[in-house]
Amino acid sequence: MDFFMVIFAFMIAFKLRTYSTLIPGMTLPVDIMNFPLLNEYLIFIAKTALLLIAIFALNNLYSLKITTRFSKEILKVIFLTSAWLMIIIAYFFLSREFFFSRLVLGYGWILSTITICCGRTTIRLIQNLLARIGIGQRRVLFLSANKMTEKILEEFEKDPHYKIIGCLKREKDPDIKSCEIIGAINTLEDLKKIVKKHKVEEIVQTQYRLGAKEAPEILDFCRSNQIQYHFIPDLVQIHAKNIDINSISGIPLITMKPTPLEGWGKVWKRIFDMVGASVGLIVLSPAFAIISVIIKLDSKGTILFKYLDDGSQVKRVGQYGKLFNFYKFRTMHPGTHNLRYTKLADNNIRQDGPLVKIKNDPRITRAGRFLRKTDLDELPQFWNVLKGEMSIVGPRPHLPEEVAKYKEHEKFLLTIKPGITGLAQISGRSDLTFQEEVRLDSYYIENWSPLQDIKIIAKTILAIGKRRKAS
Helix, strand or coil: CHHHHHHHHHHHHHHHHCCCCCCCCCCCCCCHHHCCCHHHHHHHHHHHHHHHHHHHHHCCCCCCCCCCCHHHHHHHHHHHHHHHHHHHHHHHHHHCCCCCCHHHHHHHHHHHHHHHHHHHHHHHHHHHHHHHCCCCCEEEEEECCCHHHHHHHHHHHHCCCEEEEEEEECCCCCCCCCCCEEEECCCHHHHHHHHHHHCCCEEEECCCCCCCCHHHHHHHHHHHCCCEEEECCCCCCCCHHHEEEEEECCEEEEEECCCCCCCHHHHHHHHHHHHHHHHHHHHCHHHHHHHHHHHHHHCCCCCECCECCCCCECEEECHHHCEEECCCECCECCCCHHHHHCCCHHHECCCCCCCCCECCCCCECHHHHHHHHHCHHHCCHHHHHHCCCCEEECCCCCCHHHHCCCCHHHHHHHHCCCEEECCCHHHCHHHCCHHHHHHHHHHHHHCCCHHHHHHHHHHHHHHHHHHHHHC
């Protein structure tokens, strides 16, 4: 929106400058010969608008989450548009390039600032209106009832984007009138029940100190269940790279971020996935046809592994525990999936966790062994990526019965979308123990970056190439 506001402002500035009697009692000389053609002027405006967008982006004015007061945002806009004007003036001065009118720059700066502020005000008003009717609100629970709770609660209540569920009280906590007490904090299980009952999305911890065991348990619970966790400093040991520090009524409030993959990072990753999946499906379409023929000639059954032994569709657990239809080429004989839990259960070589891997698996077809060894059986998952159920890079998706056996800290893997490949896949594949896989995937989630995704994809391609040569 800012881009179009700048275009609009500079077009008005151009029109204003062409009126010689704009200022009463003063005639401004207008030399039309020095004015650029409209297309040249539009190119100039577009370049300056893109420069301003870049300046705004570098200063976090395009955060998808509202984290600052609107008054501060407006002041930031005014300051940055002024800095933007100085950069443009400095460019023309240093390059000695002729600019047809300093008044156009002046008008453009004033009008751009006004239109951008008006545009952002309109958007904020719409957001607040939607929040007041329940759209986009975050459900917040406070842990502990004390004077600190009252101060922070007062600020949260001013923001329509938050819905205060209430407070959980400790035995020694005083009564506070500003917040409804909805329960007591005795055990982590009590907290889990209240969070589930009230669909809590954010927790604010206002107790200065928690027990040595209690603090990490609450933090792990929030990480594993995608609940945003705010706390007053000096509660737990934290990793500085994954926190946000804000000030509420002069009190520092720290927000734990389970992953840097949020806001524009999510947008970038989704665009990357859509482009990558589209290109992959087009480029690999001949391979799809060849593999389909090989599977049909090798054994009876469907080309894709779509249905389980009971006729139900093959599912995997995705982000936030949501089930989705999972696509892959069939590599086993039909009707043999459940043998992993019955006749072949004693052959499971992954006893360290919920996953099952059968040694010398007799269910796998001849073509299936080749497809699994070269990872070609995973190619149909590009459809899952295109549908938004998976990502190209991420933790591997597991079966519902396997995820049901996850420990609390292992549910952290459900924070992001599962992937076709990931850090664990390029670091040992099935040779890893489940805990090693969890550790590597957790590291990826906590340290995500676009560059890391590109590195993992490159290493995956190299690894597949080596395995194909070996086979």
